[in-house]
Amino acid sequence: GMLYVNDAYGSAFHQAIVESAQAIMPEEERITVRGIPFSYSNSILNPEEINVAVKTLAESGFRVFFGVFYDEHYEIVMKAAIEYGIAGPGYVWILGDGVSETLLNNKSYAADSPLAIASQGVGILKAEGGRETTEGNTGYDRFVKAWYSQGNDAVGYYNCVGHPADNTVNDPSIYYQAEAGFFENGILPPTA
Secondary structure (H helix, E strand, O other): OEEEEOOHHHHHHHHHHHHHHHOOOOHHHOOOOOEEEEOHHHHHHOOHHHHHHHHHHHOOOOOEEEEEOOHHHHHHHHHHHHHOOOOOOOOEEEEEOOOOHHHHHOOOOOOOOHHHHHOOOEEEEOOOOOOOOOOOOOHHHHHHHHHHOOOHHHHHHHOOOOOOOOOOOOOHHHOOOOOOOOOOOOOOOOOO
């Protein structure tokens, strides 16, 4: 089963998992993926949406789950997973890298607490850029070359230099809004 936030990140991750599962050959070895989405903003303002999503996953009978959400959802999700009996010993949760390693490395839950039990069997699948090749021409390498060939102004703009990407007013409704014109002022040049 898959629990995911229904923003661009979570929806694309869900779609990629579904497509990968459907591509498994031979066909009789394919994996069934049941995706249950929840909204980013509503789930923070009203955790009941996550509870309903986790309850739906619990009813699926799966024992392995993929979670694509963010640090701020982790404790809400895992408390619900314990409540509905789908976390801890006998269950596996693989999390996308929207949940940071530092969140789990810096947490200390009381022994036998619901979050300590839920966090057993949790792993994070960390996405990174392409690996170096002897030819040095991976898609990632070409992207980085194109990115930095735009010049310092464009690179600084896209990398948010002088425009912090954090949500200092803690308003979930504006968490993913880009400023006006963000995508209009620079274009990655075609790669050779």
